[in-house]
Amino acid sequence: MLIHYLKTVLRNLYRTKLYSSINILGLAVGIAATLLLAKYVGFNLTFDNFHQHKDRIFLVQQKESKGGLQGSEQSNTYWGVAKMAADLYPEVSMATHFTPNVEMLVMATSKEGEPISFNENRICTVDTSFFSIFSFSAVAGSIETALATPDAMVLTSSVAKKYFGDSDPIGQILTTRVSWGAQSTHKVTCVIPDPPINSTLQFDFLICAGAGPPTEAYWSDPSYATYLLLNETASADALSRKMSKDIGTNQVVTSDGKKIDFSLKQLSDTSLSPNDNMLAMTGIFILIISWINFINLSIGSAQARSKETGVRKVIGATRKQVITQFVFECVLINGFALLFAVLLFALARPLLLDFSNNKVLPLFNDPTPVNGIFAAVFIAGALASSAYPALVMSSLNPINSLKGKLTQGRYSMTFRKALVIAQFTISIVAAIGVFIVSDQLDFFLRHDLKIKLNHxxxxxxxxxxxxxxxxxxxxxxxxxxxxxxxxxxxxxxxxxxxxxxxxxxxxxxxxxxxxxxxxxxxxxxxxxxxxxxxxxxxxxxxxxxxxxxxxxxxxxxxxxxxxxxxxxxxxxxxxxxxxxxxxxxxxxxxxxxxxxxxxxxxxxxxxxxxxxxxxxxxxxxxxxxxxxxxxxxxxxxxxxxxxxxxxxxxxxxxxxxxxxxxxYHAEFSFRKLFAWFTGLSLVIACLGLFGLSLFISLKRKKEVGVRKVFGASSLTILVLFTRDYLKQMLISIVLGAPIAYFIMKAWLESFSFKTSINAVSFLVPCLFLVIVSILTTAYQTVRASLANPTKTLKEE
Known part of the structure; x- marks a missing residue:
């Protein structure tokens, strides 16, 4: 039976090549676009997951209050916090600092004896416990003894090559000097790979902190990033409360009239930015639009085969068999689209990698749950989008089908119109979003900075x-x-x-x-x-x-x-x-x-x-x-x-x-991606609308011929045929505009200085979409209205 269904599907696809191509292409492009966005956004979920103890590493955050004034939460704290936490609490296995330094001049001598110097601003000071907490491997030297001496310096591979070329850097001397003249020398003890781009800790040089600042300076400057490694049974919430009670009210702190409240942020606790959320939403929108297209086009295609369905029922096919046939056909088309989408993904991923500085997950060997989530969504969507066309076609009366009289039921056309409205509501939300994002970035560039930076x-x-x-x-x-x-x-x-x-x-x-x-x-x-x-x-x-x-x-x-x-x-x-x-x-x-x-x-x-x-x-x-x-x-x-x-x-x-x-590089990159994929969603929506208008114009070809015989002009026919689409577009605008307003208002809240959302933000994208949709549907209508009515009626 499956072989029979497969032959039927392939025969039908061949017979309706244009229609099927539009259907498969639109769905494949939508799936590929969604997959690309999922892999791009999902990359942020991989941050710091290469550390062996990532679930046990916590960053100490603090809020400091004094004289009734509450400060804002900050990710740095005092030097003394790490030592007190390690000494007081058995649940703290280890503590370390990670402190970026001011820009330094780094000087070395080349193999030929020539002086080499560069200004470097990725030099960080760490404790001897740093490599026991964070998982970095050694390319040269020993990771265990890398920070054993006060003058030790660890280099990344790219920096080692920058200063020493192909020579062995271990044991070499580097001199650092800050802008106020202080100078120190360091011995290279270890070389490690460059930190991956999905690492929160980014550095080129690591300097050993030694004993740190003098004891009297432990509580003078809250400028040190402090990480704690907790044991496996420790509760971060309970520990932060104890730290606030014990460390935040210690004698040195209270003597200055201060109080500190601590919180612990898990290293592996990654969250998506507002821009990432917008892109994820865009991917979901594209997939929904693609499946709406698929449903509408599948129903249109299936209804063109109503006589075939009628014959099957007359010769004994049960409703279950008709449903099975159409579900099988739709699922197979989804499968073809998925294969084509994987090919498109493979072709487009290098472009997105280049654009995003390699921040795109691979299709396979993906450590995140992206593939599993995408597979679940695809299977559910494929089955759901296949079920409705099958149910519609299985419910047709076989006698009416054989006579060419299609009765679509009370709600069938209403449902299809609702799908088109939903599709263009999503398109309107996305188009308004692109307009407001562009307006915000233009606001950045045109806003008066109250300072002159030119020349x-x-x-x-x-x-x-x-x-x-x-x-x-x-x-x-x-x-x-x-x-x-x-x-x-x-x-x-x-x-x-x-x-x-x-x-x-x-x-x-x-x-x-x-x-x-x-x-x-x-x-x-x-x-x-x-x-x-x-x-x-x-x-x-x-x-x-x-x-x-x-x-x-x-x-x-x-x-x-x-x-x-x-x-x-x-x-x-x-x-x-x-x-x-x-x-x-x-x-x-x-x-x-x-x-x-x-x-x-x-x-x-x-x-x-x-x-x-x-x-x-x-x-x-x-x-x-x-x-x-x-x-x-x-x-x-x-x-x-x-x-x-x-x-x-x-x-x-x-x-x-x-x-x-x-x-604003991140925002401009986001605008580009958002605009590209929103534009793609509009193309997919218009592709579906084009296919739908093609089906409707073919279906109403006889009606057009009759109207022309009775004197209707091409313009009258065009207005008649596009009126329904205009109504649907207006409903989409009414539904989409408020949704877009609340989404974009929430996005703008992430900026301290922002543009205003006004009527132009809605009028321009909505007008653009109305014009594009009219042009998309008008092509087939004009073509049908210009045909010779005598020839059309004779064919009918």
Missing amino acids: IVAIKAPKDLSEGKMERLNSFKSEAMDLAMVEDVASCTTTPGEDYRHEVNFGLTTSQDRHLFYLNDVDANFLPLYGIQFLAGENYKVDKPGKNRGGIILNKAAVNALGLVNMEDAIGQTVTETENNNTYEIIGVVDDYHQISLKYQIKPQAFRFNRNRGDISVKIHAQNYASFDDLQDCIASLKKLWARIYPDQSFEYHFLDSRFNDQ
Whole structure:
């Protein structure tokens, strides 16, 4: 019997090649697209699953309160937390720190005796227990003794090759130097593979922390990422409560008027981002649209074979046999589509790998439950989409079928229209989503940052030795200013576009309250060069460095944090910082500007005078910046000047406006993927609509001929045939617009600064979809209306 069913299916597919091709192609493309998105989104579920103890490793998070003020939850804590947790609680097997360092100059000597140096910003300090907790293997050296000595340094494979080529790096000496001149030497003890891209911990160098900071500094700075390895029976919730009770209220903490609440986040506890959720939803939408197409086209195709069904029933086929035949046929088509989808997946995956920096899971050998979930969804969907057409066709009256009279039942056409409405409701939700995502990214680019980033080249800070450092830096800035194409030069420890780094507690000297400010050391040219506007007071004086050191400039957010509303009231008041207990007079207040991406809130900032350190910002005259040759000449002149003053250091720079916009790379990549796959869902929907309109136009060919004989124009016929589709589209818009609004409103909540959702956000995509659907259905209708009615009626 199955052989008979198979022959029938193949014969029918061959007889209706165009119809079947549309059906299989639409379903295959939908399955492939969904599978690609599932593998892309599912990649985030693999983070850190290569660690042997991943389910037992927990990151310590804390909330600190003082004077009734509750701080926000942060992923760093005090150095002393790890030691106390390991000493107090038997459920803590081990503890370690993972602390990113400031950018350093790393220096080595090549095999030929030539000096090699690079600025490196992925250098992290860890404890001797690090490799006992996290699972990294050794390429060279021993992982067990890699961090046994205080001067030990572990390199990744790519960095070892960068500095030592094919030479053996074990035992080699590397020297590191920070921007304030401190220098240390390290011996390479081990080389490990580069951390995989699905690792939370990303680094190029690991330095042994040794004994860590002095004991008196254990509770002074909450800037250390702390990981605990718990035993197999430990409860993370119970432990976090005990830590809050014991460690969070220890004598040192309470003596400063503070209290700390701890929580533990499991390393293997990964969650999807809002962007990933949107892409996952898009994949589900595509699959639903594909199956709706399949159901509608299968019913249309099956109804064209109603006489065949009638004959089968007349000669004795039972309803069960008819259902079995059509279910078998639909499942087989789903199987063909799945095979074609696997081929499409194999062809498209390399493109998505290249686009996403290899963040796509393989089809097989997938460690996540993606394959199992997809298989379950596919089987359920294939059976469900096969069952309805089979039930519809098995319910046809055989006598009417043989006479060519199809009675589809009270609800059959209503159900099919409901499917079309559901399909285009999904398309409308997706189209509105793409429009709002694009509008949000355009908002990022057009929003006033309150800072001027154009025409600026930022040069990485020299990592210079202390002796003669000030003279060399001032010499470079002075000589750079003398270049004809340079408009201004400034220095700062945190360049715009870099994340806030230096956190210091400040408070008015007249108050006990302290507030977290982000400190940026700047020279007198920094604020004018970047066009940052003063709301009150004045800037530092170029010719009065001594007086400048007693003053400080705050942004508006910092002044508000101090409890002051009027910016003028801040001028002349004094503030104290807790890092060194220094006191400063507020000499100026500047407007809030966006130091980093608009995804985040503007933080309170303090600008302290220091002309002797930091990255160097060079502003180039607009006409020279616009000219490629002039810009290259200017960069070459700066590089030559740098090589003369800092011969032992590499010249590294970037264009500030480009780097600032690079912060939105993830969002722009998301928009591309979202737009591509939403466009694909619209193509699939239109493909189904095209097939449906093809079936309907063939079915109503006689009606068109009769209407033309009685004088109906082609336009009248077009309006008549597209009216139903327009009604369905309008219903889809009414249903889809509110759904899209709530979904996109939730997505926008992940941004601190966001665009508004307005009428245009709905009108443009809805109008576009209406036009596309009309054009899709109009083709077959116009073709039918232009046919010779005499010939059409004669064929009928």
